[in-house]
Amino acid sequence: MLHDFTKIYLRYLESSGKSPKTLSTYSFALNKYNKWRIKNYLLIKEVGRDSIINFRDSLINEGLKPASINLCLNVIYSFYDFLTHEGYIKGNPVNIKKNKVYNEHNQVKPFTAVEIAQIEAFLTNNLTELRIPILLLLNSGILIKELVKLTPSDVVLIKRHIFLKITTSTKATRLVPLTDDVTAHELLILTINIFKEFRIFPITEKSIIRCISFVKEQTGINFSYKRIRKNYSEYLINSGCPRELVRWILGYRSSLKVSPEDLFPFTVKV
Template sequence: MENVSAVDTARLETQIGYFLVDLDMSGNSNRTIDTYQFALARFVRFCAANSLPFEEFNPRRAKQFRNYLAASDFKPASINMCLSAVRSLYDYLVFEGEVRVNPVDTGKLKLKLQNRLPGFLTPLEKERVLDWMKTKPRHVELAFRTMFATGLRVSECVALAPEDVKVIEHSYLVHVREGKGNRERLAPVVDRQTAFDLLEFARDRMGQERLFGVALFTLEWHARNCRLATGVDFHTLRCRHTFATELLQQGVPIDVIQEALGHRRLDTTRVYARTAPEAVTRLATHV
């Protein structure tokens, strides 16, 4: 006889599949759908480990799920993201008549986030990371160099197609089609060697759906291994923070950095000014 827990898990995975299709049909970006898929995979593991049918998930279990994520070394922002994803799933299940009420009260469960400065790498730390990446397959190494040289989010990097690498008026750019909030932009490639390598690599990959042919979580996995091997506090977002901080230190106007990063609001970009105060002083003398 088939294990009851396995049946419950299969039923939950089926409902999640329907939910993700609904997200896609509603016009959500691939980045959003990938994020929900990652979060809900953790929810499936929790339910399977506790032999818990999704219909029996309640506020007490929701708190246990939050604590389960914390015990798995998830950071507060990631825990809050997972809780939001599960709440959205149950909104869908209520609408479909699979459950009567939504058991996830994110207002009570969400963890408070610290207002921390963006973490960036020193030149020596960046060199150590890039040296480690040289031991990896070419497409992985180039993906990380691309993030350092463009400030792309990891989700934007993995979504690039070969034709998104462009040369316009002697400038090397990447066309970000799936940015945060479905915003498109052209991001400059600020490192000359990376620009040359990207263009050559893209030409070799023409006809392929994706430029690097890797999943988001593959790059996250390599970043984690890099952190363990080098001792550098490195994750994929550090590439973006380092890119922005380096530009500010070079005296690039903050509104130009805002455009390169694809920030909707200038206030979001201004936080980098606090990581490079000497650059702010240098810029101020030109006002």
């Protein structure tokens, strides 16, 4: 069925005045997508966001350059946009911003062990009151707005495994593993004398953002919130955590059903 949709779309492009070169480029990208979809036994209505990520990763594994991969993604996005507009399907599974592949020099890289040590030392010597919240960001990957709302009741122990319980605006919850023993123990000690309904860190999002900028300025390390999240996700992946589960932990939309036991291998045990 997708082959028919492809022909319809290419005819539409031709009738709209696209050049032969453009048509050839679009045809190349759609053929690549077609082959991948058929190989994975996917019908057009079964393709979701995770499927598009898998398609992108297959292009990376083929050795295509970022520019070629992004071109394919843009074509597939336009293709699905057309199908949605014409009423063939509902919704576009392609998210260009999140699926885009960057050149190596533009990629966000995790911190090195030396950089982590320098950041910890700087926080200890210069920003004592913000040391734990910043380290908690590093070792949990949670959003800044989630950090400042944490209460002692959000720090949970399940069979001696420590997690942060994050509640979203829709009242859904997820458990977030902590990756550093020292930070986990300091957090537990900090929460002992705080009432359960009080915030652990009486600070604002702006103060955290300013602190991150200050650390970057003073240490010369590319210290950014985006890199903090990248560092955490890379740690999970390198620990054997499936990418779908990493996305769930980071708070991205997912249909996964996750139990605490699924997360035990990736968090601190106290």
